[in-house]
Amino acid sequence: FKHNTGGLGFFECINDYDAAKLLFDTAINWLKEHDMEVADGPINFGEKNMFWGLLVENFTDPNSYGMNYNPPYYQDFFEKYGFNVYYKQFMYKRAVKEPVQEIFARKAQNIINNPEFHFSDVKKMSVDEIAQNFLTVYNSAWGGFAGFKPMDIRTAKNIIKSLKPIMDKRIVLFGFHNKKPIAFYVNIPELNEWFKYVNGNMNIIGKLKFIFAKMLVKPHTMVGIVFGVDREYHGKGVEGALIKFAEQTIAKKTEYDTALMTWVGDFNPKMLHLMENLGAKCYRTYHTYRFMINPDIPFERYPIVQ
Known part of the structure; x- marks a missing residue:
């Protein structure tokens, strides 16, 4: 600082x-x-x-x-x-099926067609693997920001472990270049669609209500808690390719239809432009x-x- x-x-x-x-x-x-x-x-x-x-x-x-x-x-x-x-x-939101703008889609398709790049969810990854991939992308994506403090592996593991009870591995996505993690799109179900049944009281009865709600209610909204791309890959189509992968997997194979995106600061014009190209709409300001x-x-x- x-x-x-x-x-x-x-x-x-x-x-x-x-x-x-x-x-x-x-x-x-x-x-x-x-x-x-x-x-x-x-x-x-x-x-x-x-x-x-x-x-x-x-x-x-x-x-x-x-x-x-x-x-x-x-x-x-x-x-x-x-x-x-x-x-x-x-804060932005978009329909999961919303197509990206055409000029953006062309760049994304170039990445998708390149065998050096691939995208996946984390269904087959361990907590340690998810944490290590998360750490790599996080530090490379935000390394140039003012006041940035690099994350360590212990913090990354704690974050992933804290998410594990509510994580849906189908909506946690990573992008790789020659096996190196270069992008992530980490979503969780909109927990307030479950918490509303608890009425703000997480006593024993409240916890039981939450567990039953989680078992019986399928949220249709997912919350993107973090979206990032290695700074070396900005503007090359990785962002769009990751979103297109989400369209092909989340939109077609899950119940989610709306995505709330992580907040973007007014100091980050590239990401603001990216949100527009992704068809996302600004719906809330902090x-x-x-x-x-x-x-x-x-x-x-x-x-x-x-």
Whole structure:
């Protein structure tokens, strides 16, 4: 990080700015005592792919698992206190059967026709194999981003193990070039289609309700928790080839008909363009804010990824 950067999150407050200000003051003072110069929020303690950012647009659609939900007045609280929009996050969705644009499809077909490339789900992979492939793609796909911290194998294994109870191996996809993992499209079932039967209470009865719902209810929506391509392969058609593989397998052989895509930041114009080419529609917007604890440091937006 360019500056000592702290964070705040898990913010919940009634519609009372004085109460919100007290929470902000407490968090900022604690960060200041620990020599932080800027604060980002609302964020979580882990990776950016889940529970990151403040919902600012579309409060009516059913909420997606892994994404924050908050009342509209939170935006006023953050901005009145002095938080600036560090970057915007756009959520996309598409029909699984939606064809990619023609110019994009041609590049994808070139990859599909090349025997050096292949794509597969993870039905025949062990947890360790999935974790290693995930680690390789994750670090190569995001290695050039500002503030990026490389993932280690222990973290990758913990992520995959945590997903195992709800993982549908038919919708976790990888792309390979000469056996080297270069792309992934990791989906999980929309868990809220099961959690709605629990009514927010995961006691013993709630857990039993969840288990029965998982056995009896087949979600028709899948949530893409991460989609990435090795930076060396950007723009070569790998992205489209991976989506076309999803069309051929998920759309034809499973019950899923809608895909919610992982969020894309406004700092990543290539991925925004990719979403348009994939026929995805932006349906929800989040903000990640930054507060300048040290007023002598000028505020700057998150740098655009070239």
